[in-house]
Amino acid sequence: MAEQKKGSLKSRVQRFGSFLSGMIMPNIGAFIAWGLITALFIPTGWFPNATFEQLVDPMITYLLPLLIAYTGGKIVYDIRGGVVGAIATMGVIIGADIPMFLGAMIMGPLAGYLIKNIDTVFLPKVKQGFEMLYNNFSAGILGAILAMLGLVGGGPIIVAFTTMLAGGVQAIVNAGLLPLVSIFIEPGKVLFLNNAINHGILSPLGAEQALQQGKSILFLLESNPGPGLGILLAYIVFSKGMARQSAPGAAIIHFFGGIHEIYFPYILMKPLLILAAIGGGMSGIFVFTLFDAGLSSSPSPGSIIAYTLLTPQGNFIGVYGGVIAATVVSFLIASVILKRGAPEDDGDIQGATAKMQDMKGKKSSAAETLSTSTSSTKVEKVVFACDAGMGSSAMGSSILKNKFKKSEINIEVTNTSISNLPSDADIVITHKDLTERAVDKLPDAEHFSVDNFLGSPKYDELVDRLK
Known part of the structure; x- marks a missing residue:
């Protein structure tokens, strides 16, 4: 019983970490764009430029938090959840004087969850022909209410919490104890909490420091390639x-x-x-x-x-x-x-x-196995999926692309996170412990389950089948 509880707790922590990183990682390109503009054009940058410097504050104040909120809401309830999440987050942005990354990571998923449950209750009761009216006004009303609540209450509370976290980090830095965080970061990485640590905790705090100082040491803590x-x-x-x-x-x-x-x-x-x-x-x-x-x-x-x-x-x-x-x-x-x-x-x-x-997902009592069906449905897209959609799935995708190329199979192969599985995927390949989640997300696709992304013999079986 104790082992089951331990495994369940670990699974919940990994899912939570995956959810946090799932809000940040799709928007990393925007963070990098902001970082490059900051590094190049602020007064202490490589090429100081007052015109381009005007992009720095609006991007970190509005663009990045809204992207995070939209992504978080979309994970919970597709585009509708994303839209309401972005509306709600405007309240905490206006109600604070610091970048609202933490506020976006709270308000986005919360708004998506609320509109999803509201739709569950009221949408079946909407008369035919009034669906669009209901969809637009329910999202608008809920978004407006959440934005107002965020402005008067959520913003100040999140500012206080963020200030406390930042103060704790600064105290560690001032005490010269920052190297000790590796005792937690490095084991956490091997337990696949690296994205949650970096993008869920360090990046939001680092972005606030970078706005004030043009840089942050927090961006270097988890991402350092040296130890590996x-x-x-x-x-x-x-x-x-x-x-x-x-x-x-x-x-x-x-x-x-x-x-x-x-x-x-x-x-x-x-x-x-x-x-x-x-x-x-x-x-x-x-x-x-x-x-x-x-x-x-x-x-x-x-x-x-x-x-x-x-x-x-x-x-x-x-x-x-x-x-x-x-x-x-x-x-x-x-x-x-x-x-x-x-x-x-x-x-x-x-x-x-x-x-x-x-270690990447919860144990399944009956893991899916590679389907050997000879379905006549034309296969146009194969998708590898893992928690974050970048590490092991990217490597598996690369391996299968090479096998397809050598066999002259003209089928698109890509990789993504389970939370962002595209609806047009014909075949989804996941590790056996993640297959259940992938099936729940995309039940109509054909799901292949493997033990090892880096060298599964089942790739060759798939190639032979699709030739």
Whole structure:
């Protein structure tokens, strides 16, 4: 019973983290646009320009929170929920003097939930021909009420809470204890809470700091590619078998592609390596703090390329120094651990990868299996789906695209999060522990379930079927 409760709690935490990141990650492009404009055109930027600087405040005050609110409402209740969520969030934006990221993450989903339940009660009672009238006025009335409540009550409350969080972070920084957050961040990443930590907590606080200072160290805490790179380099030097052969490719994808999930299986093969990740993370943050380094916006994915593009003038030594320090320290600690007993056989990496996927969603008592039906329905789109829609699903999508290309199969292959599954998907591929959620989201599609996104033999079965 205790194990079931523990598993249930973990599943709920992962779902909550996935929901938080699901509101932020689709809008990362907007964050990067704002970050680039800030880094380039504010008075301390690379090319100060008073005309373009005018974009900075409106984007962070209105554009970014409204996008987050719309996305949150849309996750709950499609476009209708998104529209009401954006209306409601205007209230907390006007009622505050700081960027309302936290307010958007509350008001957007709340508005979507409320309009969904209102429709459940009243929509069946609407007379034929009055549906559009009901749809427009119910959304408008609820949005107006929530906006007014947010203005007079929600805004001030959220400002107080955000100020308290920011004050706590600043106290940690002033006390010189910021490197200690790696004790929580690095294990959290391996438990697939990385997106929730970065985009649900650090990014909103970092955006407020960046508005005031042009940069924030909070953007560097979770996204640093150094700890993972050090562990992969140690595998290249001191490991054997499949783990050693696969580590160079993983290092390239991790460091330049920014997909951190790819190094998680290597830690799961040797759990003691979490000490290397923590040590590397602490070292990197110490150097960031020492040089007062920061980025102008959240780097997503956490690639060295994104770091370079978002580093403000005068911060390159600190940013690169932190990445290098994290890599070196992580490598040294991982080397000691691997020298004492490196994984040798091919089964270790496969088993760890499967274990990684097992940690991404709740356990299902009857996992879906690959369908072997020979449906005559034409397949035009195959979609890989995972919690965040960026890490493992992106890698699986890339693998299947290559197989389709070699077999001259002209079918679109893409990847997304489960919450954003497109309605025109013909085939949905998920890890076996996430298939149930995908079926609930898109019941009319054909669902394929795999144990391992990175190398499932079922991809070849699908290729043979679709030739």
